[in-house]
Amino acid sequence: MKLRGAMSIGQQGHLLIGGCDTVELAQQYGTPLYVIDEAALRQKAREYSRAFSHYMPGSEVIYAGKALLTTAICRIIDEEHLSLDVVSGGELYTALAADFPPERIYFHGNNKSSSELSMAVAHGVGRIVVDNSHELELLQEIAAAKGTEVKILMRITPGVEVNTHAYIQTGQFDSKFGFPLNTAETTAAINRAARQMPNIRLVGLHCHIGSQVMDLRSFGIAAEYMVRFLGELRDTLGLELEELDLGGGLGIRYDGEDEPPEPEDYARVISQRVTAACSEIDLPIPKVMVEPGRSIVGEAGVTLYTVGAVKDIPNVRRYAAVDGGMTDNPRVTLYQAVYEACLANKAAEEPRELVTIAGKCCESGDVLIKDILLPPVEPGDILAVFSTGAYNYSMASNYNHLPKPAMITVYRGMSDIIVERETYADLVRLDRIPPRLAGSRRTAAGSVKSAAAR
Ligand code: LLP
Numbered sequence: 207m208k209l210r211g212a213m214s215i216g217q218q219g220h221l222l223i224g225g226c227d228t229v230e231l232a233q234q235y236g237t238p239l240y241v242i243d244e245a246a247l248r249q250k251a252r253e254y255s256r257a258f259s260h261y262m263p264g265s266e267v268i269y270a271g272k273a274l275l276t277t278a279i280c281r282i283i284d285e286e287h288l289s290l291d292v293v294s295g296g297e298l299y300t301a302l303a304a305d306f307p308p309e310r311i312y313f314h315g316n317n318k319s320s321s322e323l324s325m326a327v328a329h330g331v332g333r334i335v336v337d338n339s340h341e342l343e344l345l346q347e348i349a350a351a352k353g354t355e356v357k358i359l360m361r362i363t364p365g366v367e368v369n370t371h372a373y374i375q376t377g378q379f380d381s382k383f384g385f386p387l388n389t390a391e392t393t394a395a396i397n398r399a400a401r402q403m404p405n406i407r408l409v410g411l412h413c414h415i416g417s418q419v420m421d422l423r424s425f426g427i428a429a430e431y432m433v434r435f436l437g438e439l440r441d442t443l444g445l446e447l448e449e450l451d452l453g454g455g456l457g458i459r460y461d462g463e464d465e466p467p468e469p470e471d472y473a474r475v476i477s478q479r480v481t482a483a484c485s486e487i488d489l490p491i492p493k494v495m496v497e498p499g500r501s502i503v504g505e506a507g508v509t510l511y512t513v514g515a516v517k518d519i520p521n522v523r524r525y526a527a528v529d530g531g532m533t534d535n536p537r538v539t540l541y542q543a544v545y546e547a548c549l550a551n552k553a554a555e556e557p558r559e560l561v562t563i564a565g566k567c568c569e570s571g572d573v574l575i576k577d578i579l580l581p582p583v584e585p586g587d588i589l590a591v592f593s594t595g596a597y598n599y600s601m602a603s604n605y606n607h608l609p610k611p612a613m614i615t616v617y618r619g620m621s622d623i624i625v626e627r628e629t630y631a632d633l634v635r636l637d638r639i640p641p642r643l644a645g646s647r648r649t650a651a652g653s654v655k656s657a658a659a660r
Contacts, residue, residue, distance in 0.1 A: 209548075210459070210543035210592050211226055212245055219554035221590050223508055224616030228550040231621060232588045235612050236556045238530035239510040240599050242274075242624070244617040247595070248505035250469070251286035255497060256384050257473035262480070262494050270454045270499030271297050273596035274507070276613065278624035289332070291454075291497045295322040302329060309361065312451075312497070315362075316383050317341075323348050327356055335359045335412045335451070337384055339395050340481050342406070349405035356405060359412040359451055360396060362387050364431040368416040368424040368455075384413070396442050397466050408445075410492065411436065414453025417500060422467050426479040428452065432440065433483035436492065452476060454497035458504040459546050460593050469501065500596035507595020509534060509611070512549060513587040514566070524561045526583045531565015531609045534570040535591070535598045547575055550588040555581035563589065567606050599625070607633050 209215075214222045221228045224243045232239060251269070258265040268289040271280075274294075283290055290297045301311055311331040315322070315334040318341055326334055327348055331447040336342050336358045349356045361384035364495050378597075385392040399408040415428045429452055439445045457466045476494065484491050486613050511528035518524045537543040547563065549555070565572035574591065609628035614621050 210246070210508075212243055212607025213508075215553045219552060221548060221550040221553040224621075225619030226327055226621050228508070228510055228590055231614065231616070232550070234621070235614055235623065236574065236627060237512045237588070238528070238534050239512050239612040240594065240625070241296040241323070241508045241510060242279075242503070242536070242595060242613065242615045243506045243508070244615040247279075247282060247503055248286055250502045250506065251288055253412075253469045254473075254496075254502065255287065257468075257470040258496065258553040259442050260293065261477035262472040265494040265496070268451075268495055268497045269502055270497045271301065272600060273499030274503045274598075274600050275300050276599075276625050278615065278622075279305035279503070280306045284310075289495075292331075295319070295325055296333070298322070298326060298329070302441060308332065312359075312374075312495075318466055320344055320348065324352075326563040327354060332525060333359055333409070335361050336399070337361045339385075339391075340394070342395060342399055342403070346403045346406050354405065355407050357407045357409050357586055358399065359410045359449060360385060360399060360408065361412045361414075362392070362432065362435065364413045364415065364428045364435075366415045366424055366428045366431065368419045380387055387431060388438065393439070396439060396445070402444070408447065410447045410451065412451040412453065414497065415455060417455045418457040419455045420457040420464070420466055422472060422475040425452065425455070425472065429476050429479045430483045433480055433486065433489065433492075435514065437487040437489050440617045443567050446490075449495065450480070450492040451495040451497065454499050454501075456498055456501040458501050458593060458596070460546070466501070469498070470479050472496075472514055497576065505593050505597035507593065507598065509591045509594040509598065513585055513589055516583055516585060524559070524583075525564050526561045526580075526587075526589075527564045527566060528574065528589055529566060530608070530611060531567050531574060532569065532603075533565070533605050534602050534611050535574060535594060536601050536603065537597055538574055539569075540601075545575050545591050545593065547578060547580070547589055547591040549580055549583065550590040552587065553590075557581055559583065563591075566608070577629075602621075604628075604633060 216222045254267045258267050268291045269283045270291045272293055281304055284306050291312045293315040308329045309332045312333045313326045313331050314335045316337045323345055332554050362385040363381045363449050364387050365379045379386050399406050456472050511530050513526050515527045532539050559582050560577055563575040612627035613625035
């Protein structure tokens with residue numbers, strides 16, 4: 207087991223993150239608990255900014271909020287001078303609620319509704335990344351009705367298949383996202399956006415090839431295809447587009463054996479490929495943008511759980527069940543993701559027992575980690591699962607009516623709550639009992655009260 211970022215082991219043998227004792231955090235805030243190491247997050251954001259401004263002056267780093275978005279996270283991203291990618295009215299609302307500057311917001315999504323587009327236009331978001339012709343027409347109408355001009359990028363699927371889980375490949379032609387590269391229909395749509403839509407200003411193209419990508423060559427190939435396409439648009443339509451957004455997707459370390467490339471390597475590869483491809487066709491170098499999500503927040507997150515039932519099936523397996531599971535981390539069931547963990551209260555002890563970590567949902571598939579070596583596990587131990595900052599909270603559910611965990615930041619020995627733990631009352635907050643069921647009150651809500659009184 208390799209500790210991540212600013213983790214260490216304290217004098218009591220407890221796991222420390224950001225200078226805080228995780229066993230004390232579990233006591234103070236309860237479990238399951240999402241813990242975000244703010245220094246680690248800020249450091250990744252800075253590594254990105256530094257690398258891209260060094261290799262590609264004038265470029266822009268846009269944090270992909272789908273990985274993890276809360277109002278406090280928006281504030282941190284803003285303080286680090288990154289821009290923000292949102293994909294729904296809800297994410298846009300969150301950014302605006304945190305006073306994130308709208309001009310640094312990029313609005314994505316393959317099926318934005320008319321009300322979402324109106325909201326984005328009304329708030330003056332920086333760019334709308336248009337995914338398809340229907341959206342293009344809708345946006346022109348909305349912008350015309352508001353008497354304003356909207357800057358857009360058009361999303362292209364470059365036909366690059368990457369080596370990652372099929373559910374998170376997005377750059378292949380057979381995709382629900384974007385306009386396929388270099389078809390007559392795509393060129394016609396681009397021409398229409400650039401020439402025939404008075405309230406649309408087409409400033410560039412966008413692509414995104416997939417997520418948890420470890421091989422930098424895939425990013426380089428996509429960059430090259432996109433530059434060549436910019437060249438074709440210049441040659442065939444006489445268009446000079448200034449911006450090229452290459453999406454996100456850089457992988458992170460889940461397994462201790464993973465060796466993800468650094469933002470620096472990523473920036474260098476993109477810069478080399480874009481520069482070389484531009485010079486081959488004598489194209490001015492466009493402004494390049496990237497949209498990392500996972501690689502900014504992923505390794506900064508740890509989830510703390512309390513171990514409950516521990517059971518042995520002789521000669522088969524030892525299970526330790528925790529107080530969360532697929533509700534707070536659906537990635538294992540969805541993508542067969544592999545996670546590493548340690549016992550936070552026994553972090554200095556030798557891992558010598560093979561156990562399987564089960565969640566508490568009513569599904570056999572609700573297993574967080576299959577076969578991990580840990581020190582002997584007992585009820586009451588605190589399990590810390592690593593690299594849970596991205597696509598955990600943002601994909602969490604209330605299955606089996608488990609309230610969503612709280613989230614805290616840890617920073618220089620201090621901890622702060624950034625998302626409150628959901629309560630049972632939250633779980634029924636939006637429920638309504640129609641009047642025709644009011645008569646059954648005594649047997650429904652009434653019995654809850656009387657059972658509680660007994
Ligand atoms: N830009 C666009 C247009 C995207 O679709 C995505 C991710 C990103 C940027 C950020 O990608 P990242 O740097 O985080 O890889 N739920 C899946 C991941 C889905 C990614 C969707 N799009 C998972 O848990 O693995």
